[in-house]
Every structure is written in C-alpha cells, then in structure tokens.
Amino acid sequence: MPNIIHIVNGSCEINLDPMLLHEMPVKNWRKLVKLAAADWRNQESLQELRDWFSLAVQDAKVAWETASREFANGWKDPKYHGRRCIPENRWLTCAVKKAKRHYECLRKRQDILAEACHG
Numbered sequence: 001m002p003n004i005i006h007i008v009n010g011s012c013e014i015n016l017d018p019m020l021l022h023e024m025p026v027k028n029w030r031k032l033v034k035l036a037a038a039d040w041r042n043q044e045s046l047q048e049l050r051d052w053f054s055l056a057v058q059d060a061k062v063a064w065e066t067a068s069r070e071f072a073n074g075w076k077d078p079k080y081h082g083r084r085c086i087p088e089n090r091w092l093t094c095a096v097k098k099a100k101r102h103y104e105c106l107r108k109r110q111d112i113l114a115e116a117c118h119g
Contacts, residue, residue, distance in 0.1 A: 005048055007032070009039040018052045022105045029109050033116040046117055053110040060103040067092075067099040 007014040014032065021029065036042040071092045076085040 005045045005052075007036045007039075007045050008041050009035045018049065018056070021109055022102060026108060026112070030112050030116075033113050037116045046113070049113055050110075050117070053106065053113060057103070057106050057110055060099070060106050064096070064099040064103045067096045071096045 003017060003019070005016040005018060007016060012035070014035075016032070024032075036046055074092050075089050078086055078089070
C-alpha cells in the first residue's frame with residue numbers, strides 16, 4: 001500500500017499520510033471522511049484506508065496486550081520492594097496507558113470511516 005492516500009472532492013485535493021492520523025483531531029477526521037465519501041473517485045482510497053486501519057488496529061491491540069502483560073509481570077509493590085521500584089512501576093503504567101490510548105484512537109477513527117462509508 002502506498003504511504004500517501006490521495007483524496008479528491010471537486011477542486012480540493014488532499015494527500016494523507018495514514019501514519020499521522022492519530023495526530024489529527026477527531027472533528028477534522030470526521031469532516032475529511034465525509035468529504036472523501038461524497039466523491040466517487042475516492043472509492044479506491046477509502047478501501048486502502050479501511051485495509052490500513054484493519055492492520056493498524058490489530059498491531060495496536062497486540063502492542064497494548066504486550067504492554068499489559070509486561071505491566072502485570074513487572075510491577076512491584078513498593079511496600080515489599082522498596083522505593084527503588086517506583087520509577088519502573090511508573091514507566092510500566094505509562095506504557096500501558098499510552099498503548100491503550102493509541103489503540104482506542106485508531107479504533108475511533110476506524111469506526112468513523114466505517115460509518116461514513118456504510119452509513
């Protein structure tokens with residue numbers, strides 16, 4: 001799949017890098033998807049986005065599960081292991097939260113795309 005998705009509507013042309021979608025506000029993503037779905041020339045681009053999201057969401061879910069497993073296996077109770085484990089616990093907690101946020105962000109954008117294309 002190409003790195004850049006080309007979307008057109010009338011005289012408007014947009015080149016979109018799917019790897020940066022998580023940085024786009026949801027409001028703007030919703031507008032962009034509606035714009036793309038309104039023009040028949042974007043059917044191939046929309047399919048490429050659906051395919052990309054399928055893979056990206058799977059990868060994000062695996063990353064979240066891995067981070068959760070590392071958290072469960074690596075977190076130590078400071079009462080028994082001392083204060084030295086607090087920075088590691090903080091790092092594990094942040095990693096799980098970041099992975100979950102990324103997964104949820106991609107899922108939300110995938111749902112918006114599916115709704116606009118089928119609804």
